Amino acid sequence: MIWHFIDSESSSGEFNMELDIFLSEICKENEAFFRLYRWNPYTISLGANQNINEIDIEKCREDNIGLVKRPTGGRAILHAEELTYSLILPVSFGLSARDIYNKVSITLSTALANYHPKLTSVELENSQPNFKELLNNPSGSLCFASTAKSEVKFEGKKLIGSAQRKMNNVVLQHGSILCGKKHSELPSYLIDKTHTSELNKELLNKTIEIETITNESIDYSLLANAIKQQFQNNWEMTLNDSTNLFISKFKSEKETLSK
Numbered sequence: 001m002i003w004h005f006i007d008s009e010s011s012s013g014e015f016n017m018e019l020d021i022f023l024s025e026i027c028k029e030n031e032a033f034f035r036l037y038r039w040n041p042y043t044i045s046l047g048a049n050q051n052i053n054e055i056d057i058e059k060c061r062e063d064n065i066g067l068v069k070r071p072t073g074g075r076a077i078l079h080a081e082e083l084t085y086s087l088i089l090p091v092s093f094g095l096s097a098r099d100i101y102n103k104v105s106i107t108l109s110t111a112l113a114n115y116h117p118k119l120t121s122v123e124l125e126n127s128q129p130n131f132k133e134l135l136n137n138p139s140g141s142l143c144f145a146s147t148a149k150s151e152v153k154f155e156g157k158k159l160i161g162s163a164q165r166k167m168n169n170v171v172l173q174h175g176s177i178l179c180g181k182k183h184s185e186l187p188s189y190l191i192d193k194t195h196t197s198e199l200n201k202e203l204l205n206k207t208i209e210i211e212t213i214t215n216e217s218i219d220y221s222l223l224a225n226a227i228k229q230q231f232q233n234n235w236e237m238t239l240n241d242s243t244n245l246f247i248s249k250f251k252s253e254k255e256t257l258s259k
Contacts, residue, residue: 001093005228005239006035006246013043013068013079020086020174021071022250024167033088033246034231034239036224039079041066042182044189047074047163056191065189071172072163078189081180081209083223087173097164100171102150103234108160108177109152111230115223116214122159125151157208177227178209179218 008019016037023033043066044055052067054076060067065078087104089095095103105124112119126149152160162175176183184207187199211218232239 001237002031003235003237003239004031004033004242004246006033006243007224007241008035008037008243008247010038010040012041013039013045013066016043016084017045017068017070018254019247019250020088020172021167022253023086023088023246024071024170024172026249027088027090027170029090029092029169032090032093033086034228035086035088036227037084037086038082038220039066039084042078042080043068044076044078044186045070046076047072048165049073050075054191056189059189063189070163070174071167072165072174074161074163076186076190077161077176078183078186079176080182080185081178081211081218082183083177083179083218083220083227085175085177085227087171089171091166091169091171097166097171098150100173101162101164104162104173104175105150105152105160107230107234108175108227110234111227112152112159112177112210114230115226116210116216118214119154119210122152122154125149125153125158154208154213157206159208159210159213177223178207179220179223180209180211183207183209 008016016039023035027033041064044060045068046052046055047070055067057067087100089100109122109124112122151158151162160175160177162173164171164173184200184203187196187203190196228239
C-alpha cells in the first residue's frame with residue numbers, strides 16, 4: 001500500500017472540497033491519501049443533503065465568508081481557526097467504516113496529547129445521539145451542537161468533528177480540529193435569527209478549542225507534524241509527500257474540464 005501525504009495549506013472552500021472529491025475518484029486499490037489543510041477565506045460548509053437556504057448568503061458575502069457543499073453528510077460548520085484533515089482509503093483496505101472512524105479518532109487523540117501536555121485527557125464519545133430528534137431542534141443546522149460516537153472531546157465538550165462517506169470503491173473521511181473560537185460565530189450566518197443568542201451559548205457550552213485548553217496560540221506547523229507522525233505510528237506506514245504531484249494533477253484536470 002502506497003500512502004500519499006498532501007499538505008495543501010490554506011485554500012478556498014471550493015478548492016478544498018473539490019480536491020477531496022478528486023482524490024477519492026482517482027484513488028487506486030493499492031494507495032491511500034492523508035491530507036491536512038486550512039481555509040482561506042473562512043468558509044461555511046454544508047452537509048451534502050443540507051439546504052443552502054438555511055444560510056444568510058448576503059451576510060456571508062458582506063463578511064467574506066465562503067460557502068460550499070461537502071461531499072459528506074452532517075450539518076453546517078464554519079471552517080475558520082481550525083486544522084482540517086481528510087483520509088481516503090480503498091474499501092479493499094479491509095476496515096469497516098466504523099473501524100476507520102474509531103481508529104482515526106484514537107490517532108488524533110494521541111497526536112493532540114503529543115502536541116501539548118494539557119491535551120492528554122482528551123477522550124472519545126461513547127454514546128450516539130438521536131440525530132433525527134436533534135434535527136428538529138433549533139440547533140439542528142449546526143454540526144458542532146452535538147457529539148457523535150467516537151468523536152474527540154475534552155471535558156465533555158466537542159473538540160473534533162468528522163464526517164464520512166463511501167464513494168464508489170473508497171471511503172472518504174474528513175474532519176475539523178478546532179483551534180480557535182471563530183467557529184462559534186456560525187449562528188449569526190443562519191437565515192433564521194430567532195435563536196441566534198441561544199445557539200451561540202449552546203456552541204460555547206458544547207464545544208472547546210485547543211487555544212482555550214492550552215491558553216496558548218496554535219503552532220499549526222507543530223500540530224500538523226504531530227498529527228502526521230502519529231498517523232504513521234498508529235497505521236504502521238510511511239507517508240510519502242505527494243503534495244506537488246497531486247495538486248498539479250488536480251489543477252490540470254480542472255483546466256482540461258474548463259476548456
